[in-house]
Amino acid sequence: MGLLTGAVTVITAGHGETARGLTATAVCSVSIAPPTLLVCVNRNGEAHHAIADNGAFCVNILAEQNRPVADRFAGRAGAKGSEKFLGADWGPLVTGAPALGDALVSIDCTIAESVEAYTHTVFFGTVLAVRLGPSQPPLVHFDRAYRSLA
Numbered sequence: 001m002g003l004l005t006g007a008v009t010v011i012t013a014g015h016g017e018t019a020r021g022l023t024a025t026a027v028c029s030v031s032i033a034p035p036t037l038l039v040c041v042n043r044n045g046e047a048h049h050a051i052a053d054n055g056a057f058c059v060n061i062l063a064e065q066n067r068p069v070a071d072r073f074a075g076r077a078g079a080k081g082s083e084k085f086l087g088a089d090w091g092p093l094v095t096g097a098p099a100l101g102d103a104l105v106s107i108d109c110t111i112a113e114s115v116e117a118y119t120h121t122v123f124f125g126t127v128l129a130v131r132l133g134p135s136q137p138p139l140v141h142f143d144r145a146y147r148s149l150a
Contacts, residue, residue, distance in 0.1 A: 008139040008146060010060045010073045011039050012090075012098040013050035019082045019090075019098050020050035023074040025141050026120075027059055035127035037109055040120045046081065048121060056095035056110045057125060060103040063136040064148040069100065070139060093129040104138055106131045 006025030014020050026040035037059060041048045051057045062070055071077055072084050079086070089101030099106035109125025116122075137150035 002144045003142070005140055005142040005147075008062045008066075008070050008141050010062060010066075010069060010100065010103075011041065011047065011051070011057055012060065013047060013054045013057045015092060015096045015098065017082050018050065019085055020047040021073050021084055021098065022047040023070045027061075030124060036112065037107060037125050037127065039123050039125065040117070041123060042120050043116070044119070051111070051123060052114070052121070054095070054097065056097050056108070057123065058093060058095065058097035058099050059107045059109070059125075060100040061105045061107070062100075062139040063102065063104050063133070064139045064150060065136060066100065066103065067139055067146055070146065093131060095128060099131055101133070103133045104136065105133060 009027050010021050011024050012021035028038050030036040030038050090098040093099045093108035095108050108129040112126045113124040114121050137148050140147050
């Protein structure tokens, strides 16, 4: 699976002290009408509970410069819970889920459907809002490491 190249995202839900998030590459466009994304989230993670409890999530597609954010939400910096949001510019779109100010794009969704699959839940989200960030090289994951397309 490490050879499957994917965009690095941070999926967020909740707000304030209840905000949670995770770094993920298991994100996919499903439909244009209505605009729908899917995200795969481990059921044991605290972000899973925030997504399920809030009925919404935001997919933040990261730029190369957002590598520290990716590390923090992947648990590499030791931060837990809402502490992961410190040190970056976050603000809500429509659902209230945190959107990263300098992400390539932030896509705000409400849950349309969810399917349990082994250790994960596949959340299908109907897109409510999209915010485009500055044009910059994307951050991707390949062969167990972050890479840039620059």
